[in-house]
Amino acid sequence: MSSKLGKKRLFISPMHLLWAIVFGGLFFAILPAISGHESIRSERVGESLLVQAPAQSGAPNAVTAVVVWFRGLDTLGEVSVLFLVAAALGMILGRGKNSTEPESKPNEIVAHAKTLVLPHFMLTGLYITIHGHLTPGGGFQGGVMAAGMALLLILAGDRVKHLHALHFLEGLVGSLYALVAISGIWFAGSFLGNLIPIKTEAFGTLFSAGIIPVLYIFIGIKVGTEIISIYDNFQRREEA
């Protein structure tokens, strides 16, 4: 029965081909709007974002200005989604015992290279997180690099030992994000308002973009800890 059904599903009827052709034609009809004619590009919101981003947020990196300054509330929601997923993973997988014995012996090269790679990896992640408003990258990328370091350690046979400290850091940083955002109401007039004054004369230096580096460091720590806790949850196995 099931094999018959499986064969029937793979059969291509002419109607499907017709739909594919219609869909493809429609797509190529709207292709000019997507692939960017100059006339359309000048009317885009991105053009005014490029004008307003350095003036309002003080960050040279317009992508960071959009993510943390113009869409700071969305980023708060995004970090909440990540927290939700980490919590759900803890609920689904976390009941089991953390398997302290690795399934196979860790690779010799990985086990010896971790001490060499770790400081550089950490330093690069830290640099990317702190310079999120000046160079490509930011809290998400730097946090994922830190979590990648944790994955390297897990591959080398280590386990996350201070899980409570990890969860405490995660919650602390998330609360600090919300706290900074709310205190903007009192000190700067709006939610996620700029508490720290922007130095327009020091445009393009590390301490110039007001609240953005602070928030991006929080985001970096939050993303890093949450991805490490996701890795740790995947290590657990259900108790029989």
Next chain:
Amino acid sequence: MNLSLETVLPAFSLMLILLGLWGVATRKNLIKIFISLSIAETGVNLLYISMTGFVHGKVPILADPTVTSGYVDPLPHAMILTSIVIGTAVTALGLALTARYHERTGTLNVTKMKELKN
């Protein structure tokens, strides 16, 4: 019709989206379904990035706040940053449920799932 990267990339990303959807619809293995979902998601991300006009524009990191022309559109990049994070979260949650399901029943085949059938 000139075949620059800007015109080819939307078509390529559409192909990736359709490939991913086809995989989701036809594959039987749960892990392959999540791989297909990731492929479709990559296609969507590429479609957004192809809208930025990256062939002629520079990276949107302003050296001088008064000169704002000649850069690519920063908005799709920021949107896709969100999309990548949410995609990671969805993949992690799906794979966790898959792992638990496999521990319980020993199968990953979606046609053999009978738990929700009456």
